[in-house]
Amino acid sequence: MTADPRPRRTFAVISHPDAGKSTLTEALALHAAVIQEAGAVHGKAGRKGTVSDWMEMERARGISITSAALQFEHRGTVVNLVDTPGHADFSEDTYRVLSAVDSAVMLVDAAKGLEPQTLKLFRVCAQRGLPVLTVVNKWDRPGLDPFELLDQVEQQIGLKPTPLTWPVGAAGDFHGVLDRRDGHFVRFTRTAGGATRAPEEHLTPEQAEAAVGDDWVEALEGHELLSADDADHDQASYLAGRTTPVIFASALQNFGVGQLLDLLLDVAPAPGPTPAVDGGVREPGDDFSAFVFKVQSGLDAQHRDRLAYARVCSGRFERGMVVTHAATGRPFATKYAQTVFGRDRTVVETAEPGDVIGLVNAAALKVGDTVYAGKPVRYPPITSFAPEHFATATVADTGRWKSFRRGIEQLDEEGVVQVLRSEWRGEQAPVLAAVGPMQFEVVAARLESEFRAPVRLERLGYELARTVRPDQAEEVAGLRGVEVLARRDGTLLALFPDEWRLRFVQRDHPHLELTALPAGGEVSERAAAGARR
Incomplete structure (x- = not known):
């Protein structure tokens, strides 16, 4: 097999909840001609749900709960697009994705401007050195003045906005x-419900003034002020x-989406070098290597398979090649490898740096695992965030104990939730630790639908977790109101x-080493390494 000469672009779509991420993801796929009709996240009558939202909870609530990867070709370039959940409860999944992309598209709601989750994500992108292209979305609805939106970005984020398009x-x-x-002037024509590509008409300045008059003159004045x-x-x-x-668009109406896709191919960076632990x-161009940024099961209810999403960092992947699992040093066969498009999957024979394979x-x-061929390499692990919500889980039907x-174990390995255990609680009632409470709902729904093991969740009165040294764990566990449990990776967490x-514990026992975990808004170890590129 010869190397695939097509360039790659790998990026994530990120934003505050309900800013239109999944709608934009599907609109991009529509403009790349890989689907015939766009759906809507909120499921208008007669329209399909978005291809990137495949879980029943996602379709029912109209939000993205898990990240989804889509791969398609446009203008001779292979595009790897990763849609991410916007809800803060699932921010850990978003941050994992940011360790696997080369740039980000940030959506800003035209009416709401910058929101708390948007600010956090912007900062993480800046910390890891990810270039960010901003889309002011929902411009077909009443919203803020465009200059006010640009001021918010510059003052609150510290990035200078440089609009490539300006609204007329x-x-x-x-x-x-x-x-x-x-x-x-690029004039857009509405389509029925935005389900098909919006026609674009390119007009000269003279034609534009004749067509829309004062609105064109005002847009020209804005352009001159920006320059x-x-x-x-x-x-x-x-x-x-x-x-x-910055560009202005309406993902739901497919206005400006084609421009965004072209801009990503023109200005977004290609895959570059990846920092290693050493x-x-x-x-x-080095020997093959890849790292796993997500593990997902339940994509197909008919098959109990499990998919590890891996970003190819270097070299060329060929299905069937034997690679080494860096964590264990053991060989790993890649007989079954697939490329993904939402929930749909097809066998992949080869992949190049920047591609996402399953x-x-x-x-x-x-x-966070690394696989490689040839010269050994290991990439920094992806840090787990500090949980703030805790609950015990017990199976409702003891006859389903093994399935439970x-x-x-599977949801723990996927990172859907952190599972904490202790000898005192036993295996029958593990403690689930989450960044946000909606993670518990996902756990309960998936245990019931995929494993036929309905659970009872009982919230615990803890709000903080700190790591504790093994030689101090017994002393900490003996303190009033404190419990020590073990995470899957062996880390001991003291819950307060x-x-x-x-x-009070730190004051009365200053010798104890109680270390804080990274919070949801902090950069991960891999993000910090990426910032050193």
């Missing part, structure tokens, strides 16, 4: 955009993470009911 018409009265690169403020796109500044290109880097039934692989135990109790 106020939010809610969207005619199209002024393409600031060539000065032409006077040195807000023109500079590729080097964008790649260095100092500026963020301080070196693996170049894309390794089927890879029971030995965990989130198998399901708990509140900040006050933790402070």
